[in-house]
Amino acid sequence: MGSTRYITSNGELSRKDNSLCFRKGEKNVYIPIENTKEIYCMGEISVNTKVLDFLSRNNVVVHFFNYYGYYSGTFYPKDQYLSGRLLIKQVEKFNTSRLYIAKAIVKGIGKNIYEVLYHYYKHDKKEVKQTIDWIKNNFYAYIDKSKAIDELMSYEGELWEKFYFNFKYFLPEDFIMNKRVKRPPDNPVNALISFGNTLLYTKTVSAIYRTHLDQRISFLHQPTERRFSLSLDISEVFKPVIVYKTIFELVNNRRIQVEKHFDKNLNFCVLNEEGRKIFIEAFEARIESVFKHAVLKRNVSYRTAIKLDCYKLIKYILEDKEFIPFSLKEGF
Numbered sequence: 001m002g003s004t005r006y007i008t009s010n011g012e013l014s015r016k017d018n019s020l021c022f023r024k025g026e027k028n029v030y031i032p033i034e035n036t037k038e039i040y041c042m043g044e045i046s047v048n049t050k051v052l053d054f055l056s057r058n059n060v061v062v063h064f065f066n067y068y069g070y071y072s073g074t075f076y077p078k079d080q081y082l083s084g085r086l087l088i089k090q091v092e093k094f095n096t097s098r099l100y101i102a103k104a105i106v107k108g109i110g111k112n113i114y115e116v117l118y119h120y121y122k123h124d125k126k127e128v129k130q131t132i133d134w135i136k137n138n139f140y141a142y143i144d145k146s147k148a149i150d151e152l153m154s155y156e157g158e159l160w161e162k163f164y165f166n167f168k169y170f171l172p173e174d175f176i177m178n179k180r181v182k183r184p185p186d187n188p189v190n191a192l193i194s195f196g197n198t199l200l201y202t203k204t205v206s207a208i209y210r211t212h213l214d215q216r217i218s219f220l221h222q223p224t225e226r227r228f229s230l231s232l233d234i235s236e237v238f239k240p241v242i243v244y245k246t247i248f249e250l251v252n253n254r255r256i257q258v259e260k261h262f263d264k265n266l267n268f269c270v271l272n273e274e275g276r277k278i279f280i281e282a283f284e285a286r287i288e289s290v291f292k293h294a295v296l297k298r299n300v301s302y303r304t305a306i307k308l309d310c311y312k313l314i315k316y317i318l319e320d321k322e323f324i325p326f327s328l329k330e331g332f
Helices: 049-057 084-122 126-145 149-169 188-209 229-236 239-252 273-288 302-319
Strands: 004-007 011-016 019-024 027-032 038-041 061-065 071-075 262-264 269-271 290-292 299-301
Touching: 011 049, 019 049, 038 188, 061 188, 071 188, 084 126, 084 149, 084 229, 084 239, 084 302, 126 149, 188 229, 188 239, 188 269, 188 273, 188 302, 229 302, 239 273, 269 273, 273 302, 290 302, 299 302
Parallel strands: 004 038, 038 061
Antiparallel strands: 011 019, 019 027, 061 071, 262 269, 290 299
């Protein structure tokens, strides 16, 4: 999968000469460091300081997940793209233009949800029309009138609720959910959303790492000490395009099935190992798929589009160039 490596089994990750070696039982799998930018550890993986130092010196980001597929954290090498000037300007924009940037992000979410639902409307799912009309006729006006971040986020929440409500019109009955439940997810579609959102979040962590932006200074989400909140901001507009389109394709083509690919307990539901592998494969195919970029006039992957949104934000921070997040319809 190119620069991304997934380790889905339990074992030990170590350094072997100038390569990585993953040992599973009596079997060794070698991972070339020069082609690796990020590693996903999806099982119980043992590492030592020697391999962490090796990963750091090669600027490899490592994301750790626990047995159930829940995100545990990220090994983040020391920043290689430090910029004091951008850091100062990013803080200044947080103080002076936070609402402007947050509005742009929420509008971007609305535009991409609109396009995803409009696809189903064109394919005879006329029930979604009420929501796409609400987005077009009401939602954008609400965003323009918002005076505070809390107000803006309440409209964003209403948008997602309306989006979830429409799932029943184009997903099979066993994948319908009554409401979004995150910790822990309580049904199959919530489990898919949680896992997909986490994968997208970590992809965005990796993308921001390779820019001069500071992960801790966000605009829509409140900056916190325990997470990279800017990654939450940047990833939001890509959720309908990458996460949800992946889910809808897998479910409607029965590649993911309730009876085969989930572990259920009394009050939670998670993908099993086979389900995670299927989802990861489809997710990677989606994020590496390309579209014709309307400005660059060349094919660009969705992974690259995430990084381009980072650069758009930098352009606004440094040059006040209008910040317009990725649009599925416009192709940039």
